Amino acid sequence: xxxxxxxxxxxxxxxxxxxxxxxxxxxxxxxxxxxxxxxxxxxxxxxxxxxxxxxxxxxxxxxxxxxxxxxxxxxxxxxxxxxxxxxxxxxxxxxxxxxxxxxxxxxxxxxxxxxxxxxxxxxxxxxxxxxxxxxxxxxxxxxxxxxxxxxxxxxxxxxxxxxxxxxxxxxxxxxxxxxxxxxxxxxxxxxxxxxxxxxxxxxxxxxxxxxxxxxxxxxxxxxxxxxxxxxxxxxxxxxxxxxxxxxxxxxxxxxxxxxxxxxxxxxxxxxxxxxxxxxxxxxxxxxxxxxxxxxxxxxxxxxxxxxxxxxxxxxxxxxxxxxxxxxxxxxxxxxxxxxxxxxxxxxxxxxxxxxxxxxxxxxxxxxxxxxxxxxxxxxxxxxxxxxxxxxxxxxxxxxxxxxxxxxxxxxxxxxxxxxxxxxxxxxxxxxxxxxxxxxxxxxxxxxxxxxxxxxxxxxxxxxxxxxxxxxxxxxxxxxxxxxxxxxxxxxxxxxxxxxxxxxxxxxxxxxxxxxxxxxxxxxxxxxxxxxxxxxxxxxxxxxxxxxxxxxxxxxxxxxxxxxxxxxxxxxxxxxxxxxxxxxxxxxxxxxxxxxxxxxxxxxxxxxxxxxxxxxxxxxxxxxxxxxxxxxxxxxxxxxxxxxxxxxxxxxxxxxxxxxxxxxxxxxxxxxxxxxxxxxxxxxxxxxxxxxxxxxxxxxxxxxxxxxxxxxxxxxxxxxxxxxxxxxxxxxxxxxxxxxxxxxxxxxxxxxxxxxxxxxxxxxxxxxxxxxxxxxxxxxxxxxxxxxxxxxxxxxxxxxxxxxxxxxxxxxxxxxxxxxxxxxxxxxxxxxxxxxxxxxxxxxxxxxxxxxxxxxxxxxxxxxxxxxxxxxxxxxxxxxxx
Ligand code: ADP
Ligand code: MG
Ligand code: MG
Numbered sequence: 001x002x003x004x005x006x007x008x009x010x011x012x013x014x015x016x017x018x019x020x021x022x023x024x025x026x027x028x029x030x031x032x033x034x035x036x037x038x039x040x041x042x043x044x045x046x047x048x049x050x051x052x053x054x055x056x057x058x059x060x061x062x063x064x065x066x067x068x069x070x071x072x073x074x075x076x077x078x079x080x081x082x083x084x085x086x087x088x089x090x091x092x093x094x095x096x097x098x099x100x101x102x103x104x105x106x107x108x109x110x111x112x113x114x115x116x117x118x119x120x121x122x123x124x125x126x127x128x129x130x131x132x133x134x135x136x137x138x139x140x141x142x143x144x145x146x147x148x149x150x151x152x153x154x155x156x157x158x159x160x161x162x163x164x165x166x167x168x169x170x171x172x173x174x175x176x177x178x179x180x181x182x183x184x185x186x187x188x189x190x191x192x193x194x195x196x197x198x199x200x201x202x203x204x205x206x207x208x209x210x211x212x213x214x215x216x217x218x219x220x221x222x223x224x225x226x227x228x229x230x231x232x233x234x235x236x237x238x239x240x241x242x243x244x245x246x247x248x249x250x251x252x253x254x255x256x257x258x259x260x261x262x263x264x265x266x267x268x269x270x271x272x273x274x275x276x277x278x279x280x281x282x283x284x285x286x287x288x289x290x291x292x293x294x295x296x297x298x299x300x301x302x303x304x305x306x307x308x309x310x311x312x313x314x315x316x317x318x319x320x321x322x323x324x325x326x327x328x329x330x331x332x333x334x335x336x337x338x339x340x341x342x343x344x345x346x347x348x349x350x351x352x353x354x355x356x357x358x359x360x361x362x363x364x365x366x367x368x369x370x371x372x373x374x375x376x377x378x379x380x381x382x383x384x385x386x387x388x389x390x391x392x393x394x395x396x397x398x399x400x401x402x403x404x405x406x407x408x409x410x411x412x413x414x415x416x417x418x419x420x421x422x423x424x425x426x427x428x429x430x431x432x433x434x435x436x437x438x439x440x441x442x443x444x445x446x447x448x449x450x451x452x453x454x455x456x457x458x459x460x461x462x463x464x465x466x467x468x469x470x471x472x473x474x475x476x477x478x479x480x481x482x483x484x485x486x487x488x489x490x491x492x493x494x495x496x497x498x499x500x501x502x503x504x505x506x507x508x509x510x511x512x513x514x515x516x517x518x519x520x521x522x523x524x525x526x527x528x529x530x531x532x533x534x535x536x537x538x539x540x541x542x543x544x545x546x547x548x549x550x551x552x553x554x555x556x557x558x559x560x561x562x563x564x565x566x567x568x569x570x571x572x573x574x575x576x577x578x579x580x581x582x583x584x585x586x587x588x589x590x591x592x593x594x595x596x597x598x599x600x601x602x603x604x605x606x607x608x609x610x611x612x613x614x615x616x617x618x619x620x621x622x623x624x625x626x627x628x629x630x631x632x633x634x635x636x637x638x639x640x641x642x643x644x645x646x647x648x649x650x651x652x653x654x655x656x657x658x659x660x661x662x663x664x665x666x667x668x669x670x671x672x673x674x675x676x677x678x679x680x681x682x683x684x685x686x687x688x689x690x691x692x693x694x695x696x697x698x699x700x701x702x703x704x705x706x707x708x709x710x711x712x713x714x715x716x717x718x719x720x721x722x723x724x725x726x727x728x729x730x731x732x733x734x735x736x737x738x739x740x741x742x743x744x745x746x747x748x749x750x751x752x753x754x755x756x757x758x759x760x761x762x763x764x765x766x767x768x769x770x771x772x773x774x775x776x777x778x779x780x781x782x783x784x785x786x787x788x789x790x791x792x793x794x795x796x797x798x799x800x801x802x803x804x805x806x807x808x809x810x811x812x813x814x815x816x817x818x819x820x821x822x823x824x825x826x827x828x829x830x831x832x833x834x835x836x837x838x839x840x841x842x843x844x845x846x847x848x849x850x851x852x853x854x855x856x857x858x859x860x861x862x863x864x865x866x867x868x869x870x871x872x873x874x875x876x877x878x879x880x881x
Pocket of ligand 3: 322
């Protein structure tokens with residue numbers, strides 16, 4: 001018989017797929033002997049079976065739940081509906097991967113109209129007993145009967161306003177009883193159902209609701225946003241209640257063992273006295289910093305510090321811990337590896353290695369390559385800040401970054417604005433899970449309430465979106481779409497700038513500067529290089545880009561696109577003269593002009609890259625890109641070149657192509673105009689010779705694009721080699737050059753074994769190879785690819801992540817064919833996919849030498865390469881054992 005239920009004593013951390021993250025860790029903490037209230041977990045498998053069976057709990061599940069509930073009653077000496085003691089439980093969802101705030105929790109389950117009185121007698125506190133009951137009605141109504149929380153909130157707010165009280169604590173037992181009776185009316189009105197009085201029934205309905213919530217829209221959107229599978233299911237944890245709302249020696253809180261924003265090795269968190277569960281994270285009351293607990297309850301604080309250290313050592317990672325204090329006794333309710341900013345992730349990983357708790361490889365595995373973008377976020381230029389108009393600087397810096405955008409007060413309006421092409425900043429009193437899509441597309445999120453662990457803060461950090469919370473000086477009126485602050489007002493559409501690093505908000509747009517890479521970042525990158533098999537190069541040709549790539553320690557350049565150099569005005573004119581002209585002398589003169597420019601271009605590049613290898617792709621774009629298209633431009637060019645407008649127009653129309661991307665481009669240009677490539681090769685060699693005079697040894701790798709046939713390559717390689725050798729003789733120098741080809745046509749992949757004879761290296765051009773393999777036009781495919789993805793015809797955009805099945809198998813074939821002939825043959829990737837972590841793993845596994853990507857993606861690629869190497873090494877080790 002399948003086991004659907006596990007007591008906390010039966011589980012452990014490794015069982016997270018079955019017990020969910022929360023359940024597995026509750027079990028682990030129980031095993032470690034920590035003070036965890038007793039309970040049991042109903043498995044994720046039960047959830048998937050429940051959903052498959054049209055939302056019904058099977059007989060097996062029901063009887064196991066009953067057994068474990070009896071066991072829990074025995075163990076706690078409390079009873080669910082009869083007996084002297086009263087058992088109250090929480091019902092908590094928990095999937096294998098954490099989904100903050102996505103599925104809901106019910107507290108105080110087991111109370112009803114009758115036993116709430118007994119609860120009052122037992123605790124000697126009527127206010128407390130009825131507060132628990134009030135909360136149960138609210139959470140149960142919301143989670144199980146789908147009654148919007150705002151019905152209850154609104155009533156509570158009105159009630160408090162009428163009494164002129166602001167704090168829930170000020171409500172008396174009598175007040176709470178009245179509120180409860182209105183809540184029951186809300187049940188009648190909205191759900192047309194009664195609150196179930198039988199604790200067993202409450203429990204079963206709650207379990208079913210949590211299981212069903214796996215498929216609610218919020219959860220669905222969250223999983224899609226985070227590339228998570230819809231197959232896992234959620235577990236349900238049923239756990240004895242402990243009470244943080246029993247007075248001033250009780251409380252509840254959340255703490256991280258290290259600072260999740262900066263990584264600082266210091267306990268970081270918040271708590272509220274006399275409060276329960278969600279009070280802290282919901283951002284309704286502003287909580288106190290954890291450090292103040294040391295004074296308020298020194299013994300509890302010491303115990304907490306001890307437990308926090310123990311958990312961090314045990315999990316070898318920063319922990320995010322939820323706890324409750326009941327009458328000065330500490331209870332642990334949750335622990336998990338804490339979400340953190342990229343900056344904190346680097347700091348923590350490096351610190352853990354230095355503290356001897358992790359190896360370099362383990363530390364590297366902790367980094368999410370995609371989060372690195374965040375680290376490289378810009379910050380505001382200090383000169384610009386001096387003149388900026390401050391809105392407020394009292395907010396809490398919840399997630400770093402510097403962002404500018406137009407203000408919107410609800411998630412839907414923000415989404416619409418983004419669709420219109422605006423950059424937006426979401427301004428809310430507080431956020432809730434319904435806002436998640438709007439949050440993900442905002443440049444920044446600002447809230448007036450809530451602390452560092454509020455929904456907005458946690459979710460923004462996870463998404464890497466800049467975020468400031470708890471801006472108490474901002475009074476936000478969501479209904480009227482405006483906000484006021486001490487010196488002014490903000491309306492929808494106003495431009496503001498948000499600094500997620502210090503919590504300040506300014507009016508208008510403020511200049512930004514790129515961040516300097518920090519020491520921990522450099523350390524981590526050095527470890528990544530040390531452990532990677534793949535080298536990381538950059539795609540770059542401008543001085544700025546090359547400097548950026550070199551600052552990230554690129555191993556060289558994997559792609560210089562020479563056509564970018566042809567579009568400056570004087571050069572374009574000469575290029576056009578060359579194409580249009582029929583006379584050899586004029587063509588030669590044009591090429592001679594361009595040669596001068598190109599030498600200069602390459603000298604600039606080589607002076608920066610020095611001894612590092614540089615792949616230079618010879619001219620690639622279709623001819624039409626060089627030609628004038630409007631009558632006006634034709635007329636101007638005719639004047640410039642001193643030819644008749646008519647004959648020029650005729651020549652242009654002769655050269656026009658129906659499918660230029662499949663047209664006269666790449667090596668095909670050189671077959672028609674061999675002098676073009678000879679000129680470029682000459683420029684490369686002359687530039688290399690010049691720069692070599694400064695005492696370096698330039699490594700130019702000349703690359704011929706779009707080769708599909710053996711003869712194309714052999715013809716050109718021979719011509720270029722001849723030309724270069726003559727030139728070297730003439731100059732009487734040595735240059736270490738090689739000649740290779742780009743592999744970007746399916747045909748080239750299939751005849752790779754023949755192409756190796758005429759090439760010193762291959763570089764896979766994944767953009768064209770994807771285009772040519774799918775027959776998808778790169779420039780137009782976006783329109784239907786999105787539909788393909790939403791209809792699940794394609795799993796992912798193949799221009800962003802390698803299509804392993806099709807394109808990947810061509811790359812693999814070419815690799816195998818080439819290496820069968822020349823085992824050490826040099827292979828790289830220079831398309832967009834060279835910066836995508838998932839694709840990089842594939843390129844590493846098939847044994848390529850390097851990938852090349854845009855300069856800002858180098859750190860991402862480097863971490864991905866290291867992770868792939870580490871994974872692969874571990875796998876091999878396991879196989880050998
Ligand atoms: P989430 O996944 O949204 O964090 P949890 O299941 O962790 O939801 O519950 C939220 C909060 O409810 C917890 O942090 C804790 O404060 C409170 N809570 C849950 N179970 C109990 C319990 N058995 N006793 C007291 N408080 C609880
Ligand atoms: Mg919750
Ligand atoms: Mg929790």
